[in-house]
Structures are given as structure tokens and as C-alpha cells.
Amino acid sequence: MTMQMQLPALNFLWISLTLASLFHHGWALGAKCDMNSPTLQQTQVGFGNPPIYMVEVQNNCPLCPVINIHLKCGNFSQSLVNPRLLKVLAYDNCVINGGLPLAPSQKFTFNYSHPKFLMRPTTWFFQCE
Numbered sequence: 001m002t003m004q005m006q007l008p009a010l011n012f013l014w015i016s017l018t019l020a021s022l023f024h025h026g027w028a029l030g031a032k033c034d035m036n037s038p039t040l041q042q043t044q045v046g047f048g049n050p051p052i053y054m055v056e057v058q059n060n061c062p063l064c065p066v067i068n069i070h071l072k073c074g075n076f077s078q079s080l081v082n083p084r085l086l087k088v089l090a091y092d093n094c095v096i097n098g099g100l101p102l103a104p105s106q107k108f109t110f111n112y113s114h115p116k117f118l119m120r121p122t123t124w125f126f127q128c129e
């Protein structure tokens with residue numbers, strides 16, 4: 001009796017979680033890229049004071065462009081970089097390339113001169129045909 005009540009509820013929960021996960025990664029067609037989240041790498045390229053960091057964001061999906069890559073970016077200051085490269089929207093919310101597409105496997109690069117900001121991609125949207 002208890003099982004009969006619970007199984008449909010569990011199925012519903014499972015389906016909801018699956019759909020939520022698909023939406024997060026850019027709907028079902030983005031599933032082609034599920035194992036290929038964009039990555040961000042920072043390399044120190046200037047050793048003065050302040051240091052200079054080169055940021056490289058890569059679309060790791062070889063099949064689909066990715067748009068609207070938002071980063072966790074702390075209190076990154078807009079004055080450090082052209083907003084076309086990195087637009088500061090709010091604390092911990094920056095968007096690269098004006099939200100425009102990075103081609104499959106494309107690397108997107110910009111530099112800033114400041115003590116290091118910790119940054120990582122938070123949300124993005126794959127555009128698979």
C-alpha cells in the first residue's frame with residue numbers, strides 16, 4: 001500500500017530532477033555536450049605589482065557553440081577590462097564576450113592587471129542544431 005503511494009511520487013521527482021538538469025545545461029539537445037562543460041584557466045603572465053593574469057575560457061564541446069557564459073567573478077572591477085570581453089553585471093556575476101557564441105572548441109582570452117580574482121563558469125547554454 002505504501003509502495004503504491006510512493007512510486008509515482010518518486011518517478012515524478014526523478015523526472016523533475018532530470019528535466020531541471022537538462023534545462024541547466026541547455027535543454028535536451030545540449031546533452032551532446034554534457035561531458036564538456038566550459039572551463040576557465042588563469043595564467044600569471046606579468047610579475048610586476050600589480051600582477052597580470054591571462055584568462056582563457058574554453059568551449060570544450062567539439063559539436064556545438066556555447067552562448068551566455070556567466071562567471072563567478074567576486075568583485076571584479078569593470079575598469080580592468082573592456083566590457084565586450086567581460087561584462088560585470090553584479091557581484092559574482094560576469095558574462096564573457098557579451099553573451100555571444102564561442103564556436104565549438106573555441107578558446108576566449110582576456111588579460112587583467114590586478115591581484116588574482118577567483119573565477120569559474122557558473123551557467124552557460126549550448127546551442128546544438
Ligand SMILES: *[C@@H]1O[C@H](CO)[C@@H](O)[C@H](O)[C@H]1NC(C)=O
Pocket residue numbers: 075076077
Ligand atoms: C574586493 O573585495 C576584497 C575583499 O572582499 C577587497 O579586499 C578588495 O579591495 C575588493 N576589490 C575591489 C576592486 O573592490
Ligand SMILES: *[C@@H]1O[C@H](CO)[C@@H](O)[C@H](O)[C@H]1NC(C)=O
Pocket residue numbers: 045054109110111
Ligand atoms: C595577454 O598577455 C599575454 C602575455 O603577455 C599576451 O601574449 C597576450 O597577447 C595577451 N592577450 C590579450 C588578449 O591581450
